[in-house]
Amino acid sequence: MGEFQIENNIRVLRFQNGEMTQDELAQKAGVTRQTINAIEAAKYSPSLELAFKIAKVFDEPFENVFQYTKE
Amino acid sequence: MGEFQIENNIRVLRFQNGEMTQDELAQKAGVTRQTINAIEAAKYSPSLELAFKIAKVFDEPFENVFQYTKE
DNA sequence: ATATAGTGTAACATTTATTTTACATATCCG
DNA sequence: CGGATATGTAAAATAAATGTTACACTATAT
Numbered sequence: 001m002g003e004f005q006i007e008n009n010i011r012v013l014r015f016q017n018g019e020m021t022q023d024e025l026a027q028k029a030g031v032t033r034q035t036i037n038a039i040e041a042a043k044y045s046p047s048l049e050l051a052f053k054i055a056k057v058f059d060e061p062f063e064n065v066f067q068y069t070k071e
Numbered sequence: 072m073g074e075f076q077i078e079n080n081i082r083v084l085r086f087q088n089g090e091m092t093q094d095e096l097a098q099k100a101g102v103t104r105q106t107i108n109a110i111e112a113a114k115y116s117p118s119l120e121l122a123f124k125i126a127k128v129f130d131e132p133f134e135n136v137f138q139y140t141k142e
Numbered sequence: 143a144t145a146t147a148g149t150g151t152a153a154c155a156t157t158t159a160t161t162t163t164a165c166a167t168a169t170c171c172g
Numbered sequence: 173c174g175g176a177t178a179t180g181t182a183a184a185a186t187a188a189a190t191g192t193t194a195c196a197c198t199a200t201a202t
Binding site: 092093094104105108109112114118 | 177178179180181188189
């Protein structure tokens with residue numbers, strides 16, 4: 001069925017960017033820390049807009065933060 | 072306020088890919104044609120998963136289909 | 143020891159995306 | 173003309189993302 005899944009590198013990117021906390025990232029992206037927590041934990045994936053905002057916080061190309069990978 | 076906005080090139084890409092209809096794209100992406108119509112008309116933006124699926128239908132890099140642009 | 147920061151999680155409410163059904167219009171072809 | 177195809181749109185329902193509030197756990201610092 002769902003042979004592709006969405007993955008992200010948020011956790012790694014947070015630490016690569018001055019050990020940014022979930023709350024800092026949340027504030028910079030304009031959401032709550034629970035939302036960042038849930039996305040990191042892959043409980044669900046962000047909206048397209050939030051995904052773009054997160055990539056922008058890290059100043060990274062979109063596909064460097066989110067990937068749509070097989071299995 | 073929202074100084075950035077999400078844009079997409081779905082309409083152009085449909086025609087560049089054999090004049091694919093909204094319904095064809097919808098079926099290949101696993102959604103209804105009304106969803107594709109709404110996204111093309113920018114009534115709302117797709118979920119991250121659907122955005123990835125659409126880029127995959129066109130075999131295009133993600134940022135070639137969706138952009139987060141200023142103004 | 144206790145206070146603080148960072149994190150995981152959960153229930154409930156609200157907002158947004160998507161489906162379903164349905165109707166309207168325009169074009170193209172017989 | 174009449175039928176088929178592609179598109180725009182809308183209301184109501186469901187699903188998914190996000191907010192709010194709250195509690196628990198760990199580590200670290202005072």
